[in-house]
Amino acid sequence: MATLQAIKYNDGHLEILDQLLLPESCVYIPINNVQDAWGAIREMKVRGAPAIAIVGSLSLAVELRKLATPETKKDLHSLVKEKLDYLVTSRPTAVNMQLAAEACIKLSNNLVDKDSVHAAEAKDVVVKHLEATLANDIADNLAIGEHGATDITKKCGNKDQLRIMTHCNTGSLATAGYGTALGVIRSLHKANLLDQVYCTETRPYNQGSRLTAFELVYEKIPATLICDNMAAAAMKQFKIDAVIVGADRVAANGDTANKIGTYQLAVLAKSHNILFYVAAPFSSIDFQIPTGQSIPIEERPHSEMTHTGNIRTAAAGIHCWNPGFDVTPAELITGGIVTEKGVFKPDQLEQHD
Numbered sequence: 001m002a003t004l005q006a007i008k009y010n011d012g013h014l015e016i017l018d019q020l021l022l023p024e025s026c027v028y029i030p031i032n033n034v035q036d037a038w039g040a041i042r043e044m045k046v047r048g049a050p051a052i053a054i055v056g057s058l059s060l061a062v063e064l065r066k067l068a069t070p071e072t073k074k075d076l077h078s079l080v081k082e083k084l085d086y087l088v089t090s091r092p093t094a095v096n097m098q099l100a101a102e103a104c105i106k107l108s109n110n111l112v113d114k115d116s117v118h119a120a121e122a123k124d125v126v127v128k129h130l131e132a133t134l135a136n137d138i139a140d141n142l143a144i145g146e147h148g149a150t151d152i153t154k155k156c157g158n159k160d161q162l163r164i165m166t167h168c169n170t171g172s173l174a175t176a177g178y179g180t181a182l183g184v185i186r187s188l189h190k191a192n193l194l195d196q197v198y199c200t201e202t203r204p205y206n207q208g209s210r211l212t213a214f215e216l217v218y219e220k221i222p223a224t225l226i227c228d229n230m231a232a233a234a235m236k237q238f239k240i241d242a243v244i245v246g247a248d249r250v251a252a253n254g255d256t257a258n259k260i261g262t263y264q265l266a267v268l269a270k271s272h273n274i275l276f277y278v279a280a281p282f283s284s285i286d287f288q289i290p291t292g293q294s295i296p297i298e299e300r301p302h303s304e305m306t307h308t309g310n311i312r313t314a315a316a317g318i319h320c321w322n323p324g325f326d327v328t329p330a331e332l333i334t335g336g337i338v339t340e341k342g343v344f345k346p347d348q349l350e351q352h353d
């Protein structure tokens with residue numbers, strides 16, 4: 001069965017599913033340039049660490065394909081760097097856009113020094129590199145799904161009806177397709193090893209109730225929606241076997257920044273002796289920072305807390321604190337970090353980079 005597509009890209013034409021309108025309506029909007037992408041990412045019309053990097057990268061490919069070839073490769077490199085540096089400012093916590101930008105800027109710079117490559121050819125090489133992000137992410141997610149399903153099944157004593165809790169949205173609406181943590185859940189379901197998914201609402205943007213529940217219902221994967229404050233009771237009542245979440249930025253030691261509320265799920269999982277997994281491609285791992293202390297945490301508008309749509313639900317004048325993410329220390333990630341290369345203990349990541 002086809003899964004929902006957050007991103008549609010074909011031959012220089014880019015559209016995204018406006019996730020602010022889900023689940024009520026599915027509306028695709030065009031992304032014609034880097035500026036459009038920056039705005040859509042900032043407003044969270046598209047969100048999810050991998051999806052942010054993919055939409056950003058593809059928006060530059062769209063621009064470059066329409067652009068007359070720059071005079072020199074130095075001109076091309078300056079333009080590529082300027083556009084990618086701008087895209088990185090759209091949201092601070094997820095590292096994927098930063099790493100994608102660094103890789104593309106390095107490629108463009110290397111081409112400047114290659115005398116055998118002229119400006120038009122260099123532009124084509126850069127465009128193909130940017131366009132490859134889509135297929136690369138899907139391949140990563142399929143591998144994450146298989147590695148994660150195998151590891152959870154093994155560590156849960158080869159139980160064949162697993163109960164999994166997940167947080168936020170890490171599926172086809174956060175990636176190029178299939179998903180990371182939700183990709184593992186899809187793989188368990190495909191192997192008939194899944195009894196039930198318990199997905200949290202994930203206030204205040206409600207990625208869980210609006211997006212993850214939408215994906216799971218769409219694919220008829222057995223799931224139960226719970227409020228965030230029900231997590232501890234659900235772990236006890238339903239004897240959850242494992243919790244699996246995504247990541248926006250994993251530090252070199254395995255500390256992981258993810259949607260706000262992840263840290264408390266990890267603490268609760270520990271106290272209920274439940275395995276806690278993070279699922280993330282290496283494109284979400286920042287080896288340039290040693291621990292989670294250095295991860296910038298985005299503060300989102302207070303209106304996301306005080307209003308539902310245009311309807312005020314919190315007292316006017318109340319002060320708010322609305323961090324979009326929190327950091328789960330590596331020692332609480334007891335199941336491991338599920339990547340496209342395998343499942344690793346948090347302190348094993350660097351040796352597999």
Ligand SMILES: CSC[C@H]1O[C@H](OP(=O)(O)O)[C@H](O)[C@@H]1O
Nearest residue numbers: 047048049170174246247258259
């Ligand atoms: C596939 S990882 C998605 C990751 O991104 C989400 O954050 P946001 O919806 O604010 O972009 C959340 O942290 C997910 O785990």
